Amino acid sequence: MLFASFAFAAMGAAVKLASGTYSTSEIVMYRGLIGSVMLLVMVWHQGLSLRTMFVKGHLWRSVVGVVSLWMWFFAIGRLPLATAVTLNYMAPIWIAAWLFCAGWWRARDHVEWPLVLAVIMSFVGVTLVLQPAIAANQWVGGLVGLMSSVVSAMAYMQVRRLGQLGEPEFRVVFYFSAMTAVAGLAGTLLEGRPAGVPLLTAHSLHGAGLLLAIGVSALFAQIAMTRAYRIGKVLVVANLQYTGIVFSSLWGMLLWGDRFTWYVWLGMAVILVSGIAATFYNTQSTPRGAAVSKTDPIASEL
Secondary structure, X not given: XXXXXXXXXXXXXXXXXXXXXXXXXHHHHHHHHHHHXXXXXXXXXXXXXXXXXXXXXXXXXHHHHHHHXXXXXXXXXXXXXXXXXHXXXXXXXXXXXXXXXXXXXXXXXXXXXXXXXXHHHHHHHHHHHHHHHHHOOOHHHHHHHHHHHXXXXXXXXXXXXXXXXXXXXXXXXXXXXXXXXXHHHHHHHHHOOOOOOOOOOOOOHHHHHHHHHHHHHHHHHHHHHHHHHHHOOHHHHHHHOOHHHHHHHXXXXXXXXXXXXXXXXXXXXXXXXXXXXXXXXHHHOOHHHHHHOOOOOOOOOO
């Protein structure tokens, strides 16, 4: 999980660097294309099958995943890397909020106050983290980054459903990567270019290297994360993913000289602690969470 968090942070850094040359749609397209090709080679080499009985499930997971990815890449290009990554890590908080609303609706006399507190504190953290972005007129990037975490939570839940149906991880990742490539191409076509300008941005050695780094790091991160959830203790693994905020902060300071005020660091810490608390409560303190805590990578969000 530590390697996966580092690789995802490295992918974010490469996305931010590439956003100065390529459009968001192009980056999304190449990210999916590289991942699809690498997975096809793996499937062919191991004699696996991509045939699936859950076309609609893959389609919905891919749609929400692509929307979340596009919005996150857009935010990365317009915000400090650590800020964009921190907002994306709000997904477990949205799952906790959904759990609270569902539980309240089904049993109105019982309120999960630990979840309520975690959700409220996370929004306090978001307010602190986004203050510099709003002051610098980067509120659009901040809003899009926050919305990406909402859609990401929907994608997590759909991944769990596919897993419960017995769908292997490589198929889920492959169809998502393929849809990402198609959606990125469609977005590039819709954006259009002035007459005489090539549809796709010409590659330099530097640009091609960044795109390759995005695709490879994303795929390795997904594989590492899947393996971590399969062989490790879910509660430990799920909380270790928040080290991505630390890695992203280090990348930002190293590459862009990012410096944050104390209240931004406080906001990141509040979001981190709230996410860990929500994960712990969902996994250990609810009957459904206790039942799946050793086997389910997205513990008890349903």
